[in-house]
Amino acid sequence: MSNATQGMDVGYVAHLARLELTAEETALFQGQLDQILHYVEQLNALDVAGVEPTAHAIPVYNVFRPDEVGRSLDHDDVIANAPSAANGQFRVPKIIDQ
Amino acid sequence: MADLNTLTLSELSDKLAAGECRSVDIVNDVLACIEERDGRIGAYLTLDRASALEQAQAADAARAAGACHPMLGIPVAIKDLINVKGQPCTCSSKILEGYVAPYDATVVSRLRAAGAVLLGRVNMDEFAMGSSTENAALGKTSNPWNLDHVPGGSSGGSAASVAADEAVCSLGSDTGGSIRQPAAFCGCVGVKPTYGRVSRYGLTAFASSLDQIGPISKTVRDSAILLDTICGHDPMDSSSIDLPATAFAAQLGSDPSLSGMKLGLPKEYFVEGMDPEVEKAVRDAVEHCRGLGAEIVDVSLPNAKYAIAVYYIIATAEASANLARFDGIRYGLRIDGKDPIELYGRTRAAGFGPEVKRRIILGTYVLSSGYYDAYYLKAQKVRTLIRDDFAEAFRQCDAILAPVTPTAAYRKGEKTSDPLKMYLDDILTTPINLAGNCALSVPCGFASNGMPVGLQIIGDAFNEEAILRVGHAYEQTTGWHRQRPEW
Amino acid sequence: MEYEATIGLETHIMQKTGTKMFCSCRHEYGAAPNTHVCPVCLGYPGALPVLNEKAIELCCKAGLLLGCAINPYSKWDRKNYFYPDMAKNYQISQYDQPLCLGGQLEVEVDGAMKTFAIERIHQEENAAKNTHVAGGSLVDYNRAGTALMEIVSEPCMHSAADALAYMNALKQIMQYGGISDCDQEKGQMRSDVNVSVRPVGQKELGAKVEIKNMNSFAFIEQAIGYEIDRQIAVLEGGGRVAQETRGFDADRGETFTQRTKEDAHDYRYFPEPDLMPVKISAEQVERWRAELPELPAQRRARYVSELGLPEYDAGVLTSDKAVSDWFEEAMRHTDNAKAVSNFIMGEMLRLLSGQGTAISESQVTPEKLAAIIALIDAKTISTSAGKQVFEIVFNEGGDPKTIVEAKGMAQVSDDSALEGWADEAIANNPKSVEEYKAGKQGAINFLMGQVMKASKGKANPGAVMQMLKQKLDA
Structure with a gap:
């Protein structure tokens, strides 16, 4: 967590999160987030060696559903929600292979 | 007909069953109240009067045909992040502009099955991120006790609508206190059920391992009725637990004795910076419970002080993924771009408000390469310590008494410029979500500025029965919950 | 200088389930776009995934067929990346606790038996289908969220021939096991190929180049060949091979740079809070193991030892599961294995390839072939007449005995x-x-x-x- 003191590269992280920020937003968030990360550093004081992480609030396992076909949505409802559609499909700007 | 909207759910339920009023009468009174007051309160985002009256007529017809359920014909306000088929579900965000839900959340299906009237959609902090309903893109909500004050959040509309008699009861959601804190700020009862008690299917996710839907109402009994109606196993939610049917309301008796019960008082919960008036109200409530026969024992939650740090890592990390789906492709707002990357960046920049952006960035950061172990994994481990603290405490008591918030409701705008300061107010509620336990908030007095104060009653996982019993006994023997804002 | 290539394969196989991995939408190829979609596979607000039990079973059975250990505890993770074919903009996958661990595949390459090690098999979900049109792309989410497992080999192969033999064997086993049809045309089997080259004797591996999403075995073979030559040429020229992702241009038979390491994804894996971990008991594993079908190698051995067929016949018959299943069915109606084998390898495969039809659609059913063989064995007809009858039934249908009588084909022993x-x-x-x-x-x-x-x-x-x-x- 020592990295935190160097501060976060807000611009880079915002790009990872696909958020275009203005220069003002970047500057504002930079200060606020650095302050929050500084606060979070109090966790450094804790020794958690040997402690299991908690990912779920309740210990439950093996929740399955049978492989049985259920109802799909009405196609018209699906397309009605699309900001842009053509030929019953969602239209997007040209996808370049990543 | 005299102001049916001011009665409690159980009073109305009795009247309906006795044929003393119709659902249509209740809905009419509620709609009239909304008409009169909501311009000042701003609880509702959408309201379909015609549909509400149709549902009320259907409920009356069903009752005439022999149907009965305590929720039959009772109007319920729904927080605007729960999907209701055919309705918008904005989450108080511009990014869901134009979205019409094609399906019902499981809680909504259960309300429909019980014959409840789905009244309208109430305001909240955008994507449930906030504690004052000031992070709302589509309108501001005021506290019915003082319009200059915030109603709390994120379920601010849910609490304000009930406090203003604009709804008989409502559904909210609680990720770090979002039911209990606005309930406390508005003088209502609010229950955060045990994680896994109520299906999350159809609840727009903020932090999936913490979110729970729960009731906000005028009394503990009313919350118990609503909880009985919406809880239970749902195969559509893998985290929903398969347990026998509940009868929380039926278990609430008329004897307010708490003898035989051990109630824990965590010393760490009377934090530095707590308003002395809040502390006094809560300590008085503790003494009141002792007077009802409960044994008060000291318990310790030593790691609770880390809850804010842990919560704002885990909740934002989960949120960063949960909110990735709002991308302008399948539904909602789209700002076009030359390629998908530009489209995403622009759409999300225009669609999300500042608090949501801040949390997405924080959550993305704590998961990113090189930082995961230091932040996310560490937070998950401290979460284990917080859970263990509660497990230990519940070996010594049946329920824990605590404040809900360090202060009563504050003025609008007071904390909006300092996110961390606002986060720190969640110190008393977030540990419960991290542990997965249940807790409720019940009115226990007023601060000198006239704003209500809430008592938090915390229970072990799946022991809602205990906290409802304590809350009900307290409420029956005090009059706080009967006090209403003046109009 | 002498160089050595190292190849590893990450093979994605779509399982044969009736519904998708996390929702009850039908899994069907070729349906009208966006008709098998629901809030879950469209990533609608509030929708939650639930595990398909059958997919878990098929993934574990695939693991057992490949000699993997079934992980007693496995969990689910979110792999975050924005792409229009991934509705939630994260893929549910398994990061550090997959369903199957270890395993191997024994394969014959150029006459020698080789063992290729498998690192793991994990379960994940498929992406939607993008189609490129003028001025943009269209997305169909019917395929989104279908069950997809990823079989990751160790970097243990050294030539295109190795990789091809591995892929062929994998396909055969998945088909035999009823795990997947592995129809590459339908995208049911696709591989990411990792290729690196190092001077012989060098301990550490060379820079890894990944060629993504290949479904044709012929293209995989070409791409590996090209890539090995290219990397050797770079090293020979004193250059350094860049660690990168490359695409394959089938028209030119060449690979090309798609993404360099600098703009690699940061997937931000973390445990999926919406799905509970899976615990699989030893008893469950044994129940599944007992249900496993016979594999081609086992069948082949049995055809030789129990049915007395030559090695060659056994190899031909078992190379395609449909053919082998047809053979098995015929053997329920006759004891003359060699005669069935001769007819399949001769008339049947010749006539089928002429028509381009599948053996399962042939008018000569296993029962009818058995009837023809019975007529020959009873000396009612000669072998050559039997072949004529086969061809008549193949082309026109009909009952062999009736045909023999109608055409006066019975032989004279009087x-x-x-x-x-x-x-x-x-x-x-x-x-x-x-x-x-x-x-x-x-x-x-x-x-x-x-x-x-x-x-x-x-x-x-x-x-x-x-x-x-x-x-x-x-």
């Missing part, structure tokens, strides 16, 4: 009829008779041919031979 033809042949061909009697045994075959000709092929060859010998040796 001595009085044969005697006339035999006497005639002996009388008309004194030269052959002379040669035979002079000790040229083969001369009898000419006489035999004459009898067959006179009988229009209906004479029973065995009986004719016996009669000719009797008459000539007397």
Whole structure:
């Protein structure tokens, strides 16, 4: 967590999160987030060696559903929600292979 | 007909069953109240009067045909992040502009099955991120006790609508206190059920391992009725637990004795910076419970002080993924771009408000390469310590008494410029979500500025029965919950 | 300098489930776009995934078929990246606790048996289908969220031939196991290929180049060949191979740079809070193991040891599961394995390839072939007549026995009829008779041919031979 003191590269992280920020937003968030990360550093004081992480609030396992076909949505409802559609499909700007 | 909207759910339920009023009468009174007051309160985002009256007529017809359920014909306000088929579900965000839900959340299906009237959609902090309903893109909500004050959040509309008699009861959601804190700020009862008690299917996710839907109402009994109606196993939610049917309301008796019960008082919960008036109200409530026969024992939650740090890592990390789906492709707002990357960046920049952006960035950061172990994994481990603290405490008591918030409701705008300061107010509620336990908030007095104060009653996982019993006994023997804002 | 290539494969296989991985939408190829979609697979607000039990079973059975250990505890993770084909903009996958661990595949490459190690198999979900049109792309989410497992090999292969043999064996096993049809045309089997080159003797591996999302075995072979040559050329020229992701241009037979390490994804994996971990008991594993079908190698061995077929026949019959299943079915109606094998390898495969149809659609059913063989074995018809009957049934359908009767194809074993033809042949061909009697045994075959000709092929060859010998040796 020592990295935190160097501060976060807000611009880079915002790009990872696909958020275009203005220069003002970047500057504002930079200060606020650095302050929050500084606060979070109090966790450094804790020794958690040997402690299991908690990912779920309740210990439950093996929740399955049978492989049985259920109802799909009405196609018209699906397309009605699309900001842009053509030929019953969602239209997007040209996808370049990543 | 005299102001049916001011009665409690159980009073109305009795009247309906006795044929003393119709659902249509209740809905009419509620709609009239909304008409009169909501311009000042701003609880509702959408309201379909015609549909509400149709549902009320259907409920009356069903009752005439022999149907009965305590929720039959009772109007319920729904927080605007729960999907209701055919309705918008904005989450108080511009990014869901134009979205019409094609399906019902499981809680909504259960309300429909019980014959409840789905009244309208109430305001909240955008994507449930906030504690004052000031992070709302589509309108501001005021506290019915003082319009200059915030109603709390994120379920601010849910609490304000009930406090203003604009709804008989409502559904909210609680990720770090979002039911209990606005309930406390508005003088209502609010229950955060045990994680896994109520299906999350159809609840727009903020932090999936913490979110729970729960009731906000005028009394503990009313919350118990609503909880009985919406809880239970749902195969559509893998985290929903398969347990026998509940009868929380039926278990609430008329004897307010708490003898035989051990109630824990965590010393760490009377934090530095707590308003002395809040502390006094809560300590008085503790003494009141002792007077009802409960044994008060000291318990310790030593790691609770880390809850804010842990919560704002885990909740934002989960949120960063949960909110990735709002991308302008399948539904909602789209700002076009030359390629998908530009489209995403622009759409999300225009669609999300500042608090949501801040949390997405924080959550993305704590998961990113090189930082995961230091932040996310560490937070998950401290979460284990917080859970263990509660497990230990519940070996010594049946329920824990605590404040809900360090202060009563504050003025609008007071904390909006300092996110961390606002986060720190969640110190008393977030540990419960991290542990997965249940807790409720019940009115226990007023601060000198006239704003209500809430008592938090915390229970072990799946022991809602205990906290409802304590809350009900307290409420029956005090009059706080009967006090209403003046109009 | 001598170089050595190292190849690892990450093979994605779509499982044969009726519904998607996390929702109950139908899994069907070729449906109208966006008709098998729901809030879950469209990533609608509030929707939650639930595990498909059958997919878990198929993934674990695939693991057992490949000798993997089934992980007693496995969990689910979110892999975050924005892409229009991934509705939630994260893929539910398994990061550090996959369902299956370890394993191997024994394969014959250029006549030698090799063992390729498998690192893991994890379960994940498929992406939607993008189609490129003028001015943009269209997205169909029917495929989004279908069950997809990823089989990751160790970097243990060294040539395109190794990789091809591995892929072929994998496909065969998945088909045999009923895990997947592995129809590459339908995208049911796709591989990411990792290739690196190092000087022989160098300990550490060279820079890894990944060629993404290949479904044709021929292209994989070409791409590996090209990539090995390219990397060696770079090293020979004193350069450094860049660690990157490359695409394959099928028209030019070349790979090209798609993404360099600098703009690699940061997937931000973290445990999926919406799905509970999976615990699999040893008892469950044994139940699944007991249900496993016989694999091609096992079948092949059984065809040799129990049915007495030559190695070659066993290999041909088992190389395609559909053919092998057809053979198995035929063997329920006859005991003559060699005859069934001969008909399949001869007439059946020849006629099928001419028509381009699948064996399961042939008008010659296993039962009808057994009937033809029974007619031959009872000496009612000759083998050559049997082949004619096969072809008639193949092209026109019908019952073999009825065809034999209608066309008068039954062979004649009756001595009085044969005697006339035999006497005639002996009388008309004194030269052959002379040669035979002079000790040229083969001369009898000419006489035999004459009898067959006179009988229009209906004479029973065995009986004719016996009669000719009797008459000539007397």
